[in-house]
Amino acid sequence: MKTIEFLPVDELKVLKVIQIEGPEWNKFSxxxxxxxxxxxxxxxxxxxxLLDEKILSAIQHYFPKSYLRxxxxxxxxxxxxxxxxxxxxxxxxxxxxxSSPDIAYELLSTFSGRSFYAYPLEFDIRLLFGEKSEKMxxxxxxxxxxxxxxxxxxIVKTVKPI
Numbered sequence: 001m002k003t004i005e006f007l008p009v010d011e012l013k014v015l016k017v018i019q020i021e022g023p024e025w026n027k028f029s030x031x032x033x034x035x036x037x038x039x040x041x042x043x044x045x046x047x048x049x050l051l052d053e054k055i056l057s058a059i060q061h062y063f064p065k066s067y068l069r070x071x072x073x074x075x076x077x078x079x080x081x082x083x084x085x086x087x088x089x090x091x092x093x094x095x096x097x098x099s100s101p102d103i104a105y106e107l108l109s110t111f112s113g114r115s116f117y118a119y120p121l122e123f124d125i126r127l128l129f130g131e132k133s134e135k136m137x138x139x140x141x142x143x144x145x146x147x148x149x150x151x152x153x154x155i156v157k158t159v160k161p162i
Contacts, residue, residue: 101149
């Protein structure tokens with residue numbers, strides 16, 4: 001029998017894992033894990049939100065067969081580590097997913113001369129092949145996702161690369 005301990009409320013999170021499937025000419029598999037803040041009042045972990053959609057879409061731009069493998073509520077101590085352990089077994093590649101403001105064409109003149117922020121986040125893709133594989137050099141290291149300019153600052157704070 002094992003005792004499990006609930007995490008403090010401010011440490012609850014949702015683990016999202018995107019399974020990446022390489023193209024026919026560079027076949028490989030891998031995982032992109034990240035966490036989101038767990039708060040059922042503002043985030044539906046079953047459906048996700050616009051940020052989850054944009055992260056997946058940015059990956060699918062280069063690897064169209066990729067998909068959300070699973071999302072799990074992390075409520076107990078050591079639960080995150082236990083789940084991440086199942087994703088190990090090859091090598092890692094650091095990649096950046098940058099969230100930038102999406103501004104409708106009609107509003108461009110309104111924002112002329114104004115500054116906005118972009119949010120580059122560094123993730124580890126966990127690949128299912130060895131570090132010395134030549135497949136590594138053909139995996140893009142930068143992905144871009146656009147989010148509405150009026151929610152970008154707040155929504156990006158809810159994601160944590162692992």
